[in-house]
Amino acid sequence: xxxxxxxxxxxxxxxxxxxxxxxxxxxxxxxxxxxxxxxxxxxxxxxxxxxxxxxxxxxxxxxxxxxxxxxxxxxxxxxxxxxxxxxxxxxxxxxxxxxxxxxxxxxxxxxxxxxxxxxxxxxxxxxxxxxxxxxxxxxxxxxxxxxxxxxxxxxxxxxxxxxxxxxxxxxxxxxxxxxxxxxxxxxxxxxxxxxxxxxxxxxxxxxxxxxxxxxxxxxxxxxxxxxxxxxxxxxxxxxxxxxxxxxxxxxxxxxxxxxxxxxxxxxxxxxxxxxxxxxx
Ligand code: FE
Numbered sequence: 197x198x199x200x201x202x203x204x205x206x207x208x209x210x211x212x213x214x215x216x217x218x219x220x221x222x223x224x225x226x227x228x229x230x231x232x233x234x235x236x237x238x239x240x241x242x243x244x245x246x247x248x249x250x251x252x253x254x255x256x257x258x259x260x261x262x263x264x265x266x267x268x269x270x271x272x273x274x275x276x277x278x279x280x281x282x283x284x285x286x287x288x289x290x291x292x293x294x295x296x297x298x299x300x301x302x303x304x305x306x307x308x309x310x311x312x313x314x315x316x317x318x319x320x321x322x323x324x325x326x327x328x329x330x331x332x333x334x335x336x337x338x339x340x341x342x343x344x345x346x347x348x349x350x351x352x353x354x355x356x357x358x359x360x361x362x363x364x365x366x367x368x369x370x371x372x373x374x375x376x377x378x379x380x381x382x383x384x385x386x387x388x389x390x391x392x393x394x395x396x397x398x399x400x401x402x403x404x405x406x407x408x409x410x411x412x413x414x415x416x417x418x419x420x421x422x423x424x425x426x427x428x429x430x431x432x433x434x435x436x437x438x439x440x441x442x443x444x445x446x447x448x449x450x451x452x453x454x455x456x457x458x459x460x461x462x463x464x465x466x467x468x469x470x471x472x473x474x475x476x
């Protein structure tokens with residue numbers, strides 16, 4: 197296999213945002229990048245050791261038409277929804293929720309002090325599955341494969357695969373890849389990516405190089421869809437921590453109104469009516 201790396205197309209700094217009942221977070225992937233990064237709709241990072249930034253949580257709210265993936269690095273969050281699921285996600289755990297035709301849920305910090313750090317990713321659903329039944333699963337940290345690569349780096353496979361190891365979250369249509377990479381030395385690592393996928397990297401800590409270009413910490417690096425490239429080369433120093441995300445674009449219209457993401461205005465209006473009339 198040849199190893200031609202995708203290059204960086206844009207480097208994006210997230211926007212500080214307040215959401216829920218007053219949670220301060222950074223919207224890494226904002227609305228303006230939805231089409232470019234199809235099927236990804238949003239990525240939020242919450243990272244604070246000040247309880248005032250997170251204690252308010254996210255009281256009950258609806259979702260329709262997409263999936264959410266919450267990945268915790270530090271702290272505890274309690275999820276509760278109207279389909280009867282309840283659980284606490286802690287460090288290293290992943291929560292996967294398919295909103296489908298509609299779900300009401302709350303996300304509440306299960307701590308009053310200390311660091312809360314994690315990510316929530318929104319992945320679109322194809323039109324044919326937007327009205328599917330809601331689905332919820334928790335993947336505890338111990339069920340997420342952790343690989344030591346040939347070069348000695350640590351790779352957690354949340355979605356997608358690495359050689360013969362398959363991550364716990366596999367989805368049709370969007371075929372997402374979600375890797376958590378911690379470098380352990382200065383040897384480059386090449387991560388294969390399907391040519392069809394849109395892809396980006398988020399630098400959690402450190403200033404690694406992507407295809408030779410240094411990236412500041414806490415930036416989203418959108419990778420070019422270069423037809424000759426078969427992956428991405430990352431080089432840094434021990435301790436650099438990155439998220440690598442890629443997905444198969446759906447190439448359908450994206451119409452978002454707050455927590456509802458559909459393909460037409462009519463479907464959004466229907467979602468609002470269904471929510472207001474208690475059909476979620
Ligand atoms: Fe939510």
